[in-house]
Amino acid sequence: MSIFLIDRNGLKHPTEAIWSEFGASTAPCPPDLASPTDFARLIASDLMTRPVITLSAESPLCDALELYDSYHFRHLPIVTNFGQLCGILSERDLFTWINRHPQTVMADLLEKPVSTIMTTQVLVVTPNAPSDLVLAIMLYRAIGSLPVIQGSDNTGTSANLLGIITKTNIIENFFA
Numbered sequence: 759m760s761i762f763l764i765d766r767n768g769l770k771h772p773t774e775a776i777w778s779e780f781g782a783s784t785a786p787c788p789p790d791l792a793s794p795t796d797f798a799r800l801i802a803s804d805l806m807t808r809p810v811i812t813l814s815a816e817s818p819l820c821d822a823l824e825l826y827d828s829y830h831f832r833h834l835p836i837v838t839n840f841g842q843l844c845g846i847l848s849e850r851d852l853f854t855w856i857n858r859h860p861q862t863v864m865a866d867l868l869e870k871p872v873s874t875i876m877t878t879q880v881l882v883v884t885p886n887a888p889s890d891l892v893l894a895i896m897l898y899r900a901i902g903s904l905p906v907i908q909g910s911d912n913t914g915t916s917a918n919l920l921g922i923i924t925k926t927n928i929i930e931n932f933f934a
Contacts, residue, residue: 797932802892803885805931806906806921812837815844815873822847822872833903835919836876843905843919845876850902882907885920889931892923 812835813822822834826849836845855875856867882905883892892904903924907917 797889800889800931801885802883802887802889802904802906802923803921805889805892805923805927806885807924807927808921810835810905810919810922812841812919813847813872814839815876816871818869819852819872819875820868822852823868831924833922833924834872835905835922836872837919841919842917843880843882843907845873845878846880846903846905847872847876848902851875851877880905882917883923884908893928893932896923896925896928 811825811829811831813825815836815838817836825834826832832849834847835843836847838844852875856862859867881895881899881901883895885906885908887906895904896902903922905919906921906923908920909918
């Protein structure tokens, strides 16, 4: 299996239940999307961006905003002090939180740790995940990025973040 859901406790779960939501036992490439032969041969490690810029869960949100502004990306993996993936912070997470807490003063918001806003249940793939699986996950789950991990055991405690796949990576490789 090459896709897992890592929950907020770092536990890894198989994804058969995710695909059963769509009436499938596996994640096929959507039938109306004809992927070029070359793209179909790619795997996650071919698509991903590396090295990955990350933040720790204790980092203040102002650090995340500086990275968003400097590098022009929308997704930021959050890691523990041991470099293990523990969440992801997206622009969508930030805007959603601000809309739900309009009374929060911007100065207070900027000092909050990213762990208060980040998504903690993160879908991830392994480096050998086929490109059509990666594409289907991103389309069906309406997510803009997928972290690529390796070395995870069944508890998810030894997962190393290798890279991240974004919509931009998909587009660049699909039409290359």
